[in-house]
Amino acid sequence: MSELLGYDYMFIGIIFMGFNIISSITIFGTLKLSLSIMRAVIQSIIYLVTCISLPYFPSFMPVLVITLAIAGGLGTRFYESIIAKVSKDRHETLSIDIGILHIPLRIIEFTSLILFGLLIEKFGYPIAFTISGISYVAFSIFSYLRLR
Numbered sequence: 262m263s264e265l266l267g268y269d270y271m272f273i274g275i276i277f278m279g280f281n282i283i284s285s286i287t288i289f290g291t292l293k294l295s296l297s298i299m300r301a302v303i304q305s306i307i308y309l310v311t312c313i314s315l316p317y318f319p320s321f322m323p324v325l326v327i328t329l330a331i332a333g334g335l336g337t338r339f340y341e342s343i344i345a346k347v348s349k350d351r352h353e354t355l356s357i358d359i360g361i362l363h364i365p366l367r368i369i370e371f372t373s374l375i376l377f378g379l380l381i382e383k384f385g386y387p388i389a390f391t392i393s394g395i396s397y398v399a400f401s402i403f404s405y406l407r408l409r
Contacts, residue, residue: 262276262322265319266319266320266322268322276322276323276326277326279323279326279327279330280326280327280329280330280333281330282330283327283330283331283334284330284331284333284334284337285334286334287330287331287333287334287335288334288337288338291334291335291338292338296338296339296342296404296405296408297405298405300335300405301339301401301402301404301405302401303335304332304335304336304397304401305332305397305398305401305402307328307331307332307335308329308332308333308336308394308397308398308401309394309395309397309398310394311325311328311329311332311394312329312390312391312393312394312397313387313390313391313394315386315390316385316386316387316390317387332397336397336400336401336404339400339401339404339405339408340404342404342408343404343407343408344359344362346407346408347362348362377389377392377393380392
């Protein structure tokens with residue numbers, strides 16, 4: 262954002278602060294709504310369209326990042342529900358189980374950052390954002406199926 266769009270670091274920080282606030286508000290505001298296929302489809306569409314749009318509409322970056330926050334907030338409940346389901350009835354080792362369940366996420370996150378860096382260097386930003394959007398769609402579908 263700094264190099265390509267000329268944003269100063271304070272504005273970039275404000276964008277990411279907005280991301281976290283909007284994501285949190287979305288999580289809190291949708292806690293009582295069911296984890297339906299419609300929710301998975303809506304969050305997938307929002308995320309995929311936004312990811313594909315990011316490299317082509319950089320002037321809308323702040324709005325698109327906030328839109329990603331909404332989709333991410335909707336998806337957080339799926340992720341947390343899976344953790345709750347997997348760790349159900351495991352009172353003695355609950356915190357250990359939850360910590361272990363986060364290990365694959367962190368490994369995938371770390372690996373994807375390296376791979377996306379290489380992809381961006383070789384092919385540019387559109388491929389990385391498209392893969393990210395498709396991956397989120399897969400997450401939404403698989404999460405819904407796992408929780409059914």
